[in-house]
Amino acid sequence: MTTPAHLSEGGISRRNFIATTAVAGAGLLAGATALAQTGTPDQRKRYALVGTGSRSSMYRKAIFQTYAEHCQMVGFCDVNEGRLKLAQRKAKAMGAAEVPIFAAKDFDRMIRETNPEIVIVTTKDATHDGYIIRAMELGCDVMTEKPMTTDEKKCRAILAAQQRTGRKIIVTFNYRYSPPRTQVKDLLMSGIIGDVLSVDFHWMLDTHHGADYFRRWHSHKANSGGLMVHKATHHFDLVNWWLSASPVTVQANGKREFYTPQMAKRLGLQSHHERCHTCPESSKCTFVLDIEKNRELKELYLDQEKYDGYFRDRCVFRPDIDIEDTMNVIVKYDTGVTMSYSLNAFNAWEGYSICFNGTKGRLEHVTQEKVSVNGDGSVPGALKDEGTSIRIYPIRAAAYSVPIWTGKGAHGGGDDVMLAELFSPTKPADKYQRASDQRGGAASILTGIAANHSFRTGETVQIATLVPGLKRPDYPAMPNHTDPVPMPPLG
Numbered sequence: 001m002t003t004p005a006h007l008s009e010g011g012i013s014r015r016n017f018i019a020t021t022a023v024a025g026a027g028l029l030a031g032a033t034a035l036a037q038t039g040t041p042d043q044r045k046r047y048a049l050v051g052t053g054s055r056s057s058m059y060r061k062a063i064f065q066t067y068a069e070h071c072q073m074v075g076f077c078d079v080n081e082g083r084l085k086l087a088q089r090k091a092k093a094m095g096a097a098e099v100p101i102f103a104a105k106d107f108d109r110m111i112r113e114t115n116p117e118i119v120i121v122t123t124k125d126a127t128h129d130g131y132i133i134r135a136m137e138l139g140c141d142v143m144t145e146k147p148m149t150t151d152e153k154k155c156r157a158i159l160a161a162q163q164r165t166g167r168k169i170i171v172t173f174n175y176r177y178s179p180p181r182t183q184v185k186d187l188l189m190s191g192i193i194g195d196v197l198s199v200d201f202h203w204m205l206d207t208h209h210g211a212d213y214f215r216r217w218h219s220h221k222a223n224s225g226g227l228m229v230h231k232a233t234h235h236f237d238l239v240n241w242w243l244s245a246s247p248v249t250v251q252a253n254g255k256r257e258f259y260t261p262q263m264a265k266r267l268g269l270q271s272h273h274e275r276c277h278t279c280p281e282s283s284k285c286t287f288v289l290d291i292e293k294n295r296e297l298k299e300l301y302l303d304q305e306k307y308d309g310y311f312r313d314r315c316v317f318r319p320d321i322d323i324e325d326t327m328n329v330i331v332k333y334d335t336g337v338t339m340s341y342s343l344n345a346f347n348a349w350e351g352y353s354i355c356f357n358g359t360k361g362r363l364e365h366v367t368q369e370k371v372s373v374n375g376d377g378s379v380p381g382a383l384k385d386e387g388t389s390i391r392i393y394p395i396r397a398a399a400y401s402v403p404i405w406t407g408k409g410a411h412g413g414g415d416d417v418m419l420a421e422l423f424s425p426t427k428p429a430d431k432y433q434r435a436s437d438q439r440g441g442a443a444s445i446l447t448g449i450a451a452n453h454s455f456r457t458g459e460t461v462q463i464a465t466l467v468p469g470l471k472r473p474d475y476p477a478m479p480n481h482t483d484p485v486p487m488p489p490l491g
């Protein structure tokens with residue numbers, strides 16, 4: 001088991017079973033009370049949430065506002081008492097009844113006393129596994145943020161627990177749902193460029209958003225798996241899903257050369273420092289994050305530091321950072337497709353370009369995103385107007401642009417579409433099969449986990465050695481690799 005100490009009992013104990021059964025009874029009782037008071041039983045789905053930081057606000061708003069008719073929040077859990085109380089106050093401000101709060105060590109008690117059907121996991125990445133596994137052992141389904149977890153051992157433990165308990169895991173891959181990315185899937189499915197043989201994919205993080213990963217828990221691999229896992233899980237998931245394919249081998253190089261103490265000096269600073277809030281050189285440094293000035297950052301982090309010493313604004317040039325800022329990866333897929341991918345965290349613009357090279361032509365898709373810093377009130381991953389394009393280059397014929405499917409809001413408009421699928425009781429059939437379970441969650445992290453191994457060893461890593469026998473996720477059918485290909489015109 002890889003669960004944290006306070007969650008480390010294997011399986012459901014007799015005591016817990018009795019307690020759980022008793023709570024199930026209590027849940028029924030609560031339903032009966034609602035029945036007595038209103039004449040109708042409370043049919044709303046019961047959610048508990050662990051990890052009340054920045055990302056959790058999207059789920060809280062969906063449950064307290066957009067889907068309040070169908071959903072209720074029965075408990076909050078976190079290591080930080082201050083953030084728990086803040087989440088409780090914000091729930092009240094959204095018109096909800098008082099949500100009971102629980103310290104992380106009381107996670108089991110929260111489940112027993114509040115009887116949720118689904119546990120939402122939005123803690124820092126390396127702690128997801130403990131909550132996912134324990135929630136399933138206690139009889140709940142799970143909705144977890146990406147990355148599902150950060151290394152192969154934890155991944156194997158989650159898959160084994162899911163098999164053992166038969167519970168459901170949803171990994172919330174919001175990027176799949178943004179309209180232009182769904183459109184790319186639609187075009188590839190249509191066979192417009194034939195079957196895809198190779199992919200060139202480059203993701204750029206700029207020096208605002210990119211720098212932000214070097215300020216906090218993400219900057220240590222033990223917490224996040226590095227950007228190869230924390231960030232690239234989105235990108236590798238998109239490719240797996242776009243291609244309807246699973247990664248087989250990975251070879252990679254990674255280094256940190258920008259967010260370093262040496263760079264602080266090259267930028268004219270005397271030295272790196274501990275954090276922006278107390279930095280003697282903050283007026284000279286344009287990488288400064290003033291968390292006092294921003295209301296959301298202040299109340300979520302600065303005001304809660306006294307509980308856990310979590311500084312949100314640590315110096316991005318600290319020597320103790322151990323994640324990479326420059327990464328190049330080569331991947332082979334089970335469909336025969338090969339991909340070259342890069343991720344750089346110090347770019348001049350934010351976004352990505354991806355090219356699919358097919359038997360009938362090439363699809364080029366570029367997206368520029370607006371700058372965002374998580375938790376500062378900016379819209380994360382919002383697309384720049386006119387910054388997204390899809391162009392088709394048929395072999396030996398004129399290239400043309402495709403009108404873009406549009407969406408508004410966070411993560412290219414993906415968050416809202418995904419929330420509707422997660423929380424609305426009526427779910428229309430989805431021909432793109434965007435919902436993902438633990439198989440998709442595992443497939444998306446294994447490329448990055450393999451890349452982390454390859455950074456260290458220089459070797460090509462076989463995915464099957466990390467998680468043997470991983471079942472293929474459900475993906476839509478794609479153009480066939482053996483169908484006849486039309487002879488291109490003379491051109």
Ligand SMILES: NC(=O)c1ccc[n+]([C@@H]2O[C@H](COP(=O)([O-])OP(=O)(O)OC[C@H]3O[C@@H](n4cnc5c(N)ncnc54)[C@H](O)[C@@H]3O)[C@@H](O)[C@H]2O)c1
Pocket residue numbers: 050051052053054055056077078079080083104122123124125127145146147172174230374375380411
């Ligand atoms: N899908 C997306 O686009 C997206 C965007 C942002 C973040 N995320 C994911 O959401 C998760 C949360 O990220 P965030 O930006 O909100 O971080 P955050 O630091 O703002 O919040 C994390 C919360 O988890 C709590 N926590 C830490 N360790 C814990 C433990 N052991 N037990 C219980 N609680 C614990 C912290 O106190 C904090 O309240 C991460 O997994 C991140 O990868 C996803």
